Amino acid sequence: MMDDILYSTRDLTVDYATRSGDVHAVDQVSLDIRRGEILGLVGESGCGKSTLGKALMRMIRPPGRISGGELWFDGRNLMTLSEKEMQHVRGGEIGMVFQDPMTSLNPVQRVIDHLTETIRTHEPKVSDAAARARAEELVEKLGIRRERLDDYPHQLSGGMRQRVMISLALALRAKLVIADEPTTSLDVIVEAKFLDLLRELRDEFDLTILMITHNIGVVAEVADRVAVMYAGKMAEVGDVYGVFRDPKHPYTQGLLQSVPNIDLDEHELYKMEGSPPNLLNPPSGCPFHPRCPQAMDVCAVEVPVFHEVVPGQSTACWLYELEATRD
Amino acid sequence: MTEALVQVRDLRKWFPVKQGFLAALTGEERQYVRAVDGVSFDIRKGEVFGLAGESGSGKSTVGRLVLRLLEPTDGSVVFDGVDLAGLSAEEMRKLRHRMQVVFQDPLASLNPRMTIGEAIEHPARIHMPQLSPEERRALVLRMLEQVGMVPPEFFYSKYPHQISGGQRQRIVFARGMITAPDLIVADEPIAMADVSVRALLLDLMMQLKDEFDLTYLFITHDLATAKYVCDRIAVMYLGKIVEVGPLEDVYTNPQHPYTRALLDAVPVPDPLHRRTEPLPAGEIPNPINPPSGCRFHPRCPIAQEGICDGEIPPLLPVAGNPEHRAACFLRTGEYQHLDPLR
Numbered sequence: 159m160m161d162d163i164l165y166s167t168r169d170l171t172v173d174y175a176t177r178s179g180d181v182h183a184v185d186q187v188s189l190d191i192r193r194g195e196i197l198g199l200v201g202e203s204g205c206g207k208s209t210l211g212k213a214l215m216r217m218i219r220p221p222g223r224i225s226g227g228e229l230w231f232d233g234r235n236l237m238t239l240s241e242k243e244m245q246h247v248r249g250g251e252i253g254m255v256f257q258d259p260m261t262s263l264n265p266v267q268r269v270i271d272h273l274t275e276t277i278r279t280h281e282p283k284v285s286d287a288a289a290r291a292r293a294e295e296l297v298e299k300l301g302i303r304r305e306r307l308d309d310y311p312h313q314l315s316g317g318m319r320q321r322v323m324i325s326l327a328l329a330l331r332a333k334l335v336i337a338d339e340p341t342t343s344l345d346v347i348v349e350a351k352f353l354d355l356l357r358e359l360r361d362e363f364d365l366t367i368l369m370i371t372h373n374i375g376v377v378a379e380v381a382d383r384v385a386v387m388y389a390g391k392m393a394e395v396g397d398v399y400g401v402f403r404d405p406k407h408p409y410t411q412g413l414l415q416s417v418p419n420i421d422l423d424e425h426e427l428y429k430m431e432g433s434p435p436n437l438l439n440p441p442s443g444c445p446f447h448p449r450c451p452q453a454m455d456v457c458a459v460e461v462p463v464f465h466e467v468v469p470g471q472s473t474a475c476w477l478y479e480l481e482a483t484r485d
Numbered sequence: 486m487t488e489a490l491v492q493v494r495d496l497r498k499w500f501p502v503k504q505g506f507l508a509a510l511t512g513e514e515r516q517y518v519r520a521v522d523g524v525s526f527d528i529r530k531g532e533v534f535g536l537a538g539e540s541g542s543g544k545s546t547v548g549r550l551v552l553r554l555l556e557p558t559d560g561s562v563v564f565d566g567v568d569l570a571g572l573s574a575e576e577m578r579k580l581r582h583r584m585q586v587v588f589q590d591p592l593a594s595l596n597p598r599m600t601i602g603e604a605i606e607h608p609a610r611i612h613m614p615q616l617s618p619e620e621r622r623a624l625v626l627r628m629l630e631q632v633g634m635v636p637p638e639f640f641y642s643k644y645p646h647q648i649s650g651g652q653r654q655r656i657v658f659a660r661g662m663i664t665a666p667d668l669i670v671a672d673e674p675i676a677m678a679d680v681s682v683r684a685l686l687l688d689l690m691m692q693l694k695d696e697f698d699l700t701y702l703f704i705t706h707d708l709a710t711a712k713y714v715c716d717r718i719a720v721m722y723l724g725k726i727v728e729v730g731p732l733e734d735v736y737t738n739p740q741h742p743y744t745r746a747l748l749d750a751v752p753v754p755d756p757l758h759r760r761t762e763p764l765p766a767g768e769i770p771n772p773i774n775p776p777s778g779c780r781f782h783p784r785c786p787i788a789q790e791g792i793c794d795g796e797i798p799p800l801l802p803v804a805g806n807p808e809h810r811a812a813c814f815l816r817t818g819e820y821q822h823l824d825p826l827r
Contacts, residue, residue, distance in 0.1 A: 354764075
């Protein structure tokens, strides 16, 4: 395994059991997260991006389950770890930040107690005073005055609560932070500040960040690479400049064109036909083919293989498979 | 100039803060959240007037005051020449069919036990008693078609949970349109929709506007989306309008430092245009005791002591253009010579 890859999934599949049968919420996804990068994972509701984020920490609860694939994190296959070993990975090595910090923080616990409890659970030898000192130093780096540590979560603003969530991940020096829609409940100015902070933290702590979001603008703003999911499958992955300049998958193309842009002179947005498929009964072949303006006969029959089509940019689309065979 | 459909003047809404028993006993002064604190604007016939701002700016409260879903603390709303404050509940009810509202969450706006057809028909039952049941049904089917729910007979008997989020918002629009209103207050109507659905809903809004001669009050936190639909826009901060004008003027030549900051902070979907401008310090202050003078002054990069923290700046024309106005002493007021960036 290459050393610059921190996390790597191979053919990861997550199924949800429903009355009408199994749903592949994540369908054979192979994704590499490189050390020190901010990887933006985008897609619309129901595409499986949050499920993928949870699966990376093995946090899928019944009726869902990881039904196949490998999870290689920092040299270990997490699928082979016991639940107890996983608990050390969660929080300790992989931190998580969710959309709504209010539901992730305990309302009757002071902010400081969240931090010292986290530190002392994972590192029982650390004294309370030492844990507090570490917490104080950390939150000040994140722009929260140390006096605020004695506040309860409801006394903080939304932006501050989100910074507390990040501090919980950093308190144990997590290598990877999975942030699921971390800015969705924030106002734009607070959001912009939070994105600045993420960039600074990445540089200072050598952090790797997986940023799961529906907001394409946020990805363009902070990500180094971007991964686009559609109907449980990976549609496209690549360098953020490459994907935004020359998206390969027709879904990525449509998605990027339908994002409102305050800078351009365009006065109309691209309107993508149709809506994402029902995963109980997914389309045959490429899941995007019923909506795809460039669909061919083969698209309805066979699933395209995900592969690199230009250096640093991979996609699963027959348009490029054909090019490859023609050469 | 086109006629105003809605005239809002010096509108105020102060919500009393819950007071403890002891505080009331000791005669402690009651505190208020000044959600809307002296707001004036016109919505012209046939336009899309945008009201933008962050959470707590008071934009949604203004929307509810315009519809008189809330009683103002002070000030007036005149709808098509009629002062709403003077109307009795009965008179207000008679006017209601001319103004409709669309909220952010269509699932919360629809009764889960009513079929889509019944939901759309409901306002017609109340406001159009002259119609026979057959006529009403025909009208509902026409509305369904109008919002792109075809075949209408198929959707008529569906329940809200059986259709997608984007389709639900279409139903809410159809229900709003059935009484042929003049004004639609759309409060974050597309905030919950996915990117690909947003474009379709915006398109629907504009289509309905053309077909039914609608006027919109479009309330949003998303300046990028506002760009595609609004003719004019007002930016609110802590209960006050800081800048108002034709969308293009406000976006290309923002005068109030807050408007500028808000526009700069919007993430652009292009990695080649990453933001480099600094952001304003701090966060939105408490609306219970808002800062003196210009409410933005504690966070403002150009604020001057002794000026911006004293009086409240009035909305004044930008470079003599009465259409574009901003409330900043250093940009449009009498202290322009003190603007450090000039």
